[in-house]
Amino acid sequence: MAVSATVSKQALREVDDRLGGAGWLRKTMNKVFPDHWSFMLGEIALYSFIILLLTGVFLSLFFDASVQKVIYQGSYVPLRGVEMTQAYNSTMHITFDIRGGLLMRQIHHWAALLFLSSIVVHLCRVFFTGAFRKPRETNWLIGVTLLVLGILEGFAGYSLPDDLLSGTGLRIAFSIVEGIPLVGTWAGFLLFGSDFPGTAFIPRLYIVHILLIPGVLLAMITFHLLMIWRQKHTDFPGPGKTEDTVVGSRLWPTYALKGGGFFFIVFGMTALLGGLAQINPVWLFGPYNPSHVSAGSQPDWYMGFLDGAMRLIPNWETNVLGHTISWNILLPSLVLPGIIFTLMAMYPFLEAMVTGDHRHHNLLDRPRNRPSRTALGMMSLTFYFILLLGSSTDVLAVIFHSSFNVLIWAFRVLLFAGPPLAYYVTRRICLALQRSDAEVAHHGVETGIISRSPTGEYTERHAPVPTPKVPELVAVGGGESGAASREIATSRRRGGRRGGRGRPPGGDGTGNGGGVVTKASRALGGFFFDREEPSQPDPESPSTLSRR
Amino acid sequence: MSDANVPQGSSDPAGAVGPGESTAEVPERDLGDAPGGAGAGGSRLRPDAEVRPSGSAERAAASGGITDPPTHGHAPVRHVGAPPQGGPAGPPGPAVPQHATSGNFEIDTHQLDPAEDRRAERRVAITFVLTVVATFAFVGAYIFMKIHNDSYGSYQNYVLGITLAVALFAFGTGQILWAKQLIPHEYAVQDRHDGASSREEREALEETFLAGADQLGIGRRHLARRTLLLAAGIFPLSGVVLLRDLGPAPEKKLRHTAWRKGSYLVDVETKQRVKLGDLRVGAILTVLPEKFDELTEEDWATSPTILLRLRAGEDRPLKGRENWGVDGHVAYSKICTHAGCPTSLYETQTQHLLCPCHQSTFKVTEGCKVIFGPAARALPQLPISVDNEGYFLAQGDYREPVGPSFWERG
Numbered sequence: 001m002a003v004s005a006t007v008s009k010q011a012l013r014e015v016d017d018r019l020g021g022a023g024w025l026r027k028t029m030n031k032v033f034p035d036h037w038s039f040m041l042g043e044i045a046l047y048s049f050i051i052l053l054l055t056g057v058f059l060s061l062f063f064d065a066s067v068q069k070v071i072y073q074g075s076y077v078p079l080r081g082v083e084m085t086q087a088y089n090s091t092m093h094i095t096f097d098i099r100g101g102l103l104m105r106q107i108h109h110w111a112a113l114l115f116l117s118s119i120v121v122h123l124c125r126v127f128f129t130g131a132f133r134k135p136r137e138t139n140w141l142i143g144v145t146l147l148v149l150g151i152l153e154g155f156a157g158y159s160l161p162d163d164l165l166s167g168t169g170l171r172i173a174f175s176i177v178e179g180i181p182l183v184g185t186w187a188g189f190l191l192f193g194s195d196f197p198g199t200a201f202i203p204r205l206y207i208v209h210i211l212l213i214p215g216v217l218l219a220m221i222t223f224h225l226l227m228i229w230r231q232k233h234t235d236f237p238g239p240g241k242t243e244d245t246v247v248g249s250r251l252w253p254t255y256a257l258k259g260g261g262f263f264f265i266v267f268g269m270t271a272l273l274g275g276l277a278q279i280n281p282v283w284l285f286g287p288y289n290p291s292h293v294s295a296g297s298q299p300d301w302y303m304g305f306l307d308g309a310m311r312l313i314p315n316w317e318t319n320v321l322g323h324t325i326s327w328n329i330l331l332p333s334l335v336l337p338g339i340i341f342t343l344m345a346m347y348p349f350l351e352a353m354v355t356g357d358h359r360h361h362n363l364l365d366r367p368r369n370r371p372s373r374t375a376l377g378m379m380s381l382t383f384y385f386i387l388l389l390g391s392s393t394d395v396l397a398v399i400f401h402s403s404f405n406v407l408i409w410a411f412r413v414l415l416f417a418g419p420p421l422a423y424y425v426t427r428r429i430c431l432a433l434q435r436s437d438a439e440v441a442h443h444g445v446e447t448g449i450i451s452r453s454p455t456g457e458y459t460e461r462h463a464p465v466p467t468p469k470v471p472e473l474v475a476v477g478g479g480e481s482g483a484a485s486r487e488i489a490t491s492r493r494r495g496g497r498r499g500g501r502g503r504p505p506g507g508d509g510t511g512n513g514g515g516v517v518t519k520a521s522r523a524l525g526g527f528f529f530d531r532e533e534p535s536q537p538d539p540e541s542p543s544t545l546s547r548r
Numbered sequence: 549m550s551d552a553n554v555p556q557g558s559s560d561p562a563g564a565v566g567p568g569e570s571t572a573e574v575p576e577r578d579l580g581d582a583p584g585g586a587g588a589g590g591s592r593l594r595p596d597a598e599v600r601p602s603g604s605a606e607r608a609a610a611s612g613g614i615t616d617p618p619t620h621g622h623a624p625v626r627h628v629g630a631p632p633q634g635g636p637a638g639p640p641g642p643a644v645p646q647h648a649t650s651g652n653f654e655i656d657t658h659q660l661d662p663a664e665d666r667r668a669e670r671r672v673a674i675t676f677v678l679t680v681v682a683t684f685a686f687v688g689a690y691i692f693m694k695i696h697n698d699s700y701g702s703y704q705n706y707v708l709g710i711t712l713a714v715a716l717f718a719f720g721t722g723q724i725l726w727a728k729q730l731i732p733h734e735y736a737v738q739d740r741h742d743g744a745s746s747r748e749e750r751e752a753l754e755e756t757f758l759a760g761a762d763q764l765g766i767g768r769r770h771l772a773r774r775t776l777l778l779a780a781g782i783f784p785l786s787g788v789v790l791l792r793d794l795g796p797a798p799e800k801k802l803r804h805t806a807w808r809k810g811s812y813l814v815d816v817e818t819k820q821r822v823k824l825g826d827l828r829v830g831a832i833l834t835v836l837p838e839k840f841d842e843l844t845e846e847d848w849a850t851s852p853t854i855l856l857r858l859r860a861g862e863d864r865p866l867k868g869r870e871n872w873g874v875d876g877h878v879a880y881s882k883i884c885t886h887a888g889c890p891t892s893l894y895e896t897q898t899q900h901l902l903c904p905c906h907q908s909t910f911k912v913t914e915g916c917k918v919i920f921g922p923a924a925r926a927l928p929q930l931p932i933s934v935d936n937e938g939y940f941l942a943q944g945d946y947r948e949p950v951g952p953s954f955w956e957r958g
Contacts, residue, residue, distance in 0.1 A: 254734065275706055
């Protein structure tokens with residue numbers, strides 16, 4: 001022990017002699033991280049990315065992104081003698097002739113699905129708990145960018161093997177580029193180096209997949225983490241939690257060990273999936289041939305919402321002055337994701353504008369205490385999942401023995417009817433949960449003990465709420481006093497500009513035409529805070545509760 | 549670690565402090581591995597949050613009953629003012645600057661039952677040994693197993709995956725067990741120090757920036773500023789121009805396929821010419837122009853054509869296309885006019901052609917017009933005829949561009 005302590009000290013001194021970072025390093029080791037299961041979601045995304053880098057490097061040692069035609073001679077007999085591109089051939093080689101190659105391919109693919117899934121779930125956590133609020137808007141923007149880049153990266157990845165499924169995906173991608181007004185045809189020819197399919201695109205896509213996008217992803221993930229480091233993690237309200245402190249365990253040794261261990265758990269999960277659960281069996285699809293396609297062609301799940309939109313769009317196309325605009329391509333594949341991701345990116349700013357809440361927030365909201373935000377989130381998710389389900393109308397039609405025409409129409413109706421319904425239902429549930437919280441906060445927990453008073457009156461005894469729960473129940477404003485947010489709400493309704501600190505005078509982009517915007521945001525503010533109060537125990541009334 | 553291990557009350561070992569004691573008075577012990585001024589960070593802990601047992605608040609509630617707030621004395625806890633002073637036996641170090649001290653760390657130093665502690669360490673060790681064993685199993689499977697069996701099922705892949713997963717799971721579990729069961733639990737509170745800098749610092753920054761901008765004269769020097777913006781706007785043009793040679797000009801390439809007048813229709817599978825009578829009624833065949841070994845990749849993508857045989861008199865050709873088919877045989881482009889997938893699903897009963905990608909549906913007997921789905925235009929028809937021996941050949945190229953729409957299509 002003494003020896004290793006000496007060695008450690010010596011090592012630390014050697015480092016400090018050169019870098020002089022003892023103070024910084026000690027602060028780093030003492031950095032406190034809060035603990036909650038939902039904070040692991042982002043970690044899963046980070047670890048999947050590391051797994052993708054590791055397995056991707058392995059695959060790149062064997063993969064040959066060339067569309068040179070070769071005759072397959074490998075050990076998978078059913079395809080022997082078949083002409084295919086070198087890209088497909090080397091994928092087959094990795095799968096059937098490199099030991100562990102199939103495992104690495106499948107881990108890579110599973111990790112990619114996990115990467116995007118965990119990003120989406122992490123995003124939901126951040127959204128529904130209000131973690132995107134000031135001062136973390138920048139990190140929200142980085143997160144949205146990471147999601148978009150991740151989708152592109154995934155698409156580039158599964159397009160590389162040049163199998164029948166991915167070739168069909170690329171054909172659709174070319175059509176989408178072709179569909180861009182004015183420059184589409186040129187853009188397609190430049191990207192692909194000729195008309196589809198050409199010989200240039202797969203090698204180009206390979207560089208994009210293994211260098212360009214991963215480089216940007218790596219830089220942005222680094223920045224994402226640096227921001228978390230600098231701003232410290234948010235935390236749920238609870239006993240001992242305040243806006244000014246962070247409570248948890250320190251990086252050294254607890255958090256480092258837990259985080260490191262969790263990386264291996266995630267890696268182990270992808271290894272198990274890669275070993276046991278077949279994914280993207282390209283040898284069953286065969287090499288790409290533009291005149292072939294398999295029924296039930298579906299992309300990876302994260303492309304599904306675009307595919308669904310492509311199916312649900314009516315067959316609109318206009319022809320003006322000799323120029324064709326194919327709305328049936330443009331709207332679902334470019335306009336729709338453009339709107340979705342723009343709104344997503346702008347949400348923190350829109351919400352701040354509407355609520356007038358420009359304060360710092362380090363404590364999270366319970367979703368129920370922000371009914372409008374939660375309802376908007378559920379509305380968006382409903383829209384998204386209807387599109388996602390829409391991408392499997394053909395499969396659903398088979399499963400349910402239904403006509404896909406009926407299904408498509410059902411999805412078209414659902415796409416517009418579902419989200420408002422989800423909004424309404426979510427909002428009602430949130431308000432009901434608030435009332436139930438208020439009930440508990442005011443009257444305590446039902447004990448089931450009935451007592452009879454000397455006068456013969458029967459009453460049920462209510463026990464006080466356990467203290468640790470109290471802040472959760474009453475902390476509407478994410479730890480700030482409920483009165484404060486109510487004050488904002490009220491002043492908003494009156495048209496005031498309370499809470500507008502940090503807003504440069506006239507320089508917030510809403511300055512021009514402020515009249516309309518101000519009115520609109522005022523109206524929206526009232527709507528946003530509408531009926532938020534039921535959960536508020538009256539601060540003036542002597543309550544049985546001791547508020548934190 | 550369960551609450552059962554947490555001694556209730558303050559019968560703690562030496563070094564632990566009772567609740568409410570100030571951090572500055574904490575005797576130093578093994579955790580003080582960093583020098584510093586004791587308690588300099590100042591106690592930010594409220595009375596009700598000051599001492600936290602190893603479990604969470606909920607656990608305290610569960611064990612203590614709902615009326616019992618999580619207050620003092622559940623577990624012996626050391627407050628370590630950050631940073632604590634001096635090493636285990638060493639003299640107090642030099643005072644650390646105030647700004648470096650930003651937290652209070654309470655470490656639950658209750659002693660585990662030594663037997664339980666040994667068991668916990670053994671559990672950790674077992675997971676690490678399991679990692680070693682599983683890794684050896686992985687190596688063994690890599691060396692000794694066949695990569696796949698005769699039906700291409702890869703037992704080796706299963707074994708490699710499982711052993712790798714076990715090794716990784718065990719390695720991760722070991723570390724987490726170590727963190728959860730061997731490291732003393734701690735309740736650390738740290739100032740966030742977030743948000744704005746001090747007013748002085750902000751003002752100094754603004755002054756520095758504005759002074760620089762003033763020296764720069766960006767507001768005054770209109771000519772320089774405008775030409776700077778002009779140059780900044782123009783110079784990326786060279787980069788854009790460099791992209792021009794990524795590909796050829798589209799020209800009329802999207803308007804033509806490999807079909808020419810007199811091209812024989814050849815089955816893509818058998819590479820044989822197709823003759824009258826080869827197709828049964830209701831049959832469908834994918835064809836390309838003859839000599840398709842000479843076809844380019846792009847021809848392969850644009851020229852696939854479906855040859856169908858309908859019942860005699862069933863086809864209702866469009867005006868001007870009356871002689872585009874032969875004896876119930878008609879040929880249509882296989883490339884969907886929506887997103888370019890091959891429309892390869894044919895329903896004989898209804899004469900529907902269906903695209904498997906987005907389910908655009910075309911009515912074959914009515915010029916392949918769109919009857920459902922996102923495609924906006926009918927599939928282009930290839931005019932065909934037969935030669936003297938009855939082989940199908942094209943009367944010429946498609947009369948309109950095949951495949952998805954594009955801006956210049958018109």
